[in-house]
Amino acid sequence: MIFIDTHAHLDMMKKSTPQEAVDLAAKCGVKYIINVGSSIEASKKAEKISKTFQNVYATAGIHPHYATEFGPQQKKTLLSCIEGNSKLVAIGETGFDFYRNLSPKEEQKKAFESQIEIALEHGLPLIVHDREAHQETLEVLKKYHKQKQFKAVMHCFSGDRAFAEEVLKLGMFISFTGVITFPNAGRTVEAAKAVPIEKIFLETDAPFLAPQAKRGRENQPAYCTYIAEKLASVKGLRVEEVAEKTTKNALDFFGI
Numbered sequence: 001m002i003f004i005d006t007h008a009h010l011d012m013m014k015k016s017t018p019q020e021a022v023d024l025a026a027k028c029g030v031k032y033i034i035n036v037g038s039s040i041e042a043s044k045k046a047e048k049i050s051k052t053f054q055n056v057y058a059t060a061g062i063h064p065h066y067a068t069e070f071g072p073q074q075k076k077t078l079l080s081c082i083e084g085n086s087k088l089v090a091i092g093e094t095g096f097d098f099y100r101n102l103s104p105k106e107e108q109k110k111a112f113e114s115q116i117e118i119a120l121e122h123g124l125p126l127i128v129h130d131r132e133a134h135q136e137t138l139e140v141l142k143k144y145h146k147q148k149q150f151k152a153v154m155h156c157f158s159g160d161r162a163f164a165e166e167v168l169k170l171g172m173f174i175s176f177t178g179v180i181t182f183p184n185a186g187r188t189v190e191a192a193k194a195v196p197i198e199k200i201f202l203e204t205d206a207p208f209l210a211p212q213a214k215r216g217r218e219n220q221p222a223y224c225t226y227i228a229e230k231l232a233s234v235k236g237l238r239v240e241e242v243a244e245k246t247t248k249n250a251l252d253f254f255g256i
């Protein structure tokens with residue numbers, strides 16, 4: 001079985017080095033890792049890591065927490081991450097985070113729209129972060145979707161079934177983290193039931209959100225397997241099928 005962790009922050013891990021995380025992942029069948037950029041600094045680190053490890057790819061983006069830091073200079077840096085790296089596979093993560101609200105809403109929106117425009121201009125897929133901002137996120141995505149079809153994934157899906165259906169209507173993919181293994185994940189489990197396996201990716205969001213079996217520890221790309229097992233049981237599939245389909249979905253989406 002081969003897995004792809006479509007969303008990890010190797011640059012933020014504290015308990016293991018990127019090398020150790022990549023090695024452990026390989027042992028567990030996680031063949032590819034997408035190192036997602038969440039700030040200017042992190043996007044530069046993602047580029048460096050992707051150039052160090054043959055099976056790690058990078059994205060460039062600014063998380064809504066850091067939206068206030070987004071301006072012309074930062075845009076230039078993001079563009080240089082695209083141009084200077086043949087292993088740059090997406091723009092993001094970007095979107096809204098009203099849970100922690102570390103940047104004002106208007107700044108979050110500006111940074112989000114600007115990053116969507118970069119993705120559209122460069123024909124790159126988009127990784128969307130949405131925390132407690134489902135309606136606002138949908139509104140922005142719908143606006144751009146009307147202008148042009150584009151590839152996007154709702155990462156770390158945290159909505160309900162109805163929201164999943166709205167997201168699917170935009171042609172988007174949905175990725176699930178270890179949150180789906182938590183005992184109180186009923187709503188996420190119900191949403192996962194409504195999403196066809198052809199539209200799902202696996203992601204750990206390491207070092208955050210370790211699955212229940214590893215809760216309290218630093219998360220690892222290797223722990224993708226726990227998410228696959230949970231999804232298999234939720235959807236009544238064999239874990240081999242979940243691995244095969246989600247890997248194919250992600251490789252096609254990111255053009256790997």
Ligand SMILES: [Zn+2]
Nearest residue numbers: 093129155156
């Ligand atoms: Zn996120």
Ligand SMILES: [Zn+2]
Nearest residue numbers: 007036093205
């Ligand atoms: Zn993330």
